[in-house]
Amino acid sequence: MNVVVFASRKGGSGKSALTAQLGSYMAPNARPTLLIDADPQGSLALWHRVRGSQDLPLHIGTKHLAATLTKARRAGAEWVLIDTPPNAEAPVAEAIWHADLVVIPMRPGLFDVDAVQATIQMCRELKKPYAVVINAAPARNRSEDPMVVDARGAMQALDVPTWAGQITNRPELSLSLAHGAGVNEAHSGSAGSEEIGSLWRALTRSFDAMKAMAGTQAQSA
Numbered sequence: 001m002n003v004v005v006f007a008s009r010k011g012g013s014g015k016s017a018l019t020a021q022l023g024s025y026m027a028p029n030a031r032p033t034l035l036i037d038a039d040p041q042g043s044l045a046l047w048h049r050v051r052g053s054q055d056l057p058l059h060i061g062t063k064h065l066a067a068t069l070t071k072a073r074r075a076g077a078e079w080v081l082i083d084t085p086p087n088a089e090a091p092v093a094e095a096i097w098h099a100d101l102v103v104i105p106m107r108p109g110l111f112d113v114d115a116v117q118a119t120i121q122m123c124r125e126l127k128k129p130y131a132v133v134i135n136a137a138p139a140r141n142r143s144e145d146p147m148v149v150d151a152r153g154a155m156q157a158l159d160v161p162t163w164a165g166q167i168t169n170r171p172e173l174s175l176s177l178a179h180g181a182g183v184n185e186a187h188s189g190s191a192g193s194e195e196i197g198s199l200w201r202a203l204t205r206s207f208d209a210m211k212a213m214a215g216t217q218a219q220s221a
């Protein structure tokens with residue numbers, strides 16, 4: 001079971017949006033997925049209510065996280081996506097502690113680049129694999145927007161693993177969420193849907209690589 005935690009101390013960076021978009025992307029592909037809304041704001045839970053469908057189970061709250069994950073594993077969940085609040089408090093640390101991978105969405109911008117560092121620090125202290133995902137970025141023209149180039153440069157200087165792709169700021173991403181859907185469902189084949197698909201493939205590749213590395217280490221132990 002792959003546990004992915006979406007975390008960033010910065011509000012509005014796209015934690016809930018990416019959790020819902022990836023959850024919706026996984027749903028039709030028959031990957032048993034559990035969503036966990038660990039944010040008292042309840043954005044993911046709201047999206048789930050609007051969705052009104054049972055195809056993606058949702059657990060709300062941070063209490064008994066270990067027990068919830070054990071139950072999900074026994075029930076055959078392959079993926080668990082956990083949305084967290086915009087702070088660096090104990091429930092976020094607990095979610096990160098349970099993570100196999102932490103996704104840190106980051107808008108390109110000075111304040112955003114600065115604010116994610118607290119979350120990066122938490123991942124490092126807890127020795128958890130993490131990656132920054134540049135979200136709500138200006139569209140690529142022939143090359144990346146200067147804002148994105150700057151943001152990547154800042155992450156590189158801090159030695160922070162950063163996804164090579166980007167999720168562009170697109171109205172259809174927000175619009176799909178307003179209807180309880182993902183962009184792959186509401187605007188299938190759109191550029192936004194392609195980007196979410198590409199993020200999904202990057203996630204699966206990371207998990208494959210982590211499992212291969214764990215296998216090699218087990219063999220040489």
Ligand SMILES: Nc1ncnc2c1ncn2[C@@H]1O[C@H](COP(=O)(O)OP(=O)(O)OP(=O)(O)O)[C@@H](O)[C@H]1O
Nearest residue numbers: 011012013014015016017086136168169170173174
């Ligand atoms: N790539 C995108 N394109 C268009 N809109 C986006 C994109 N990413 C996020 N948004 C919108 O930006 C707003 C903030 O995103 P979201 O709620 O996911 O952030 P968050 O990190 O969960 O915020 P909080 O820390 O407050 O929980 C939402 O209205 C969301 O729909």
Ligand SMILES: [Mg+2]
Nearest residue numbers: 015016039043
């Ligand atoms: Mg949120």
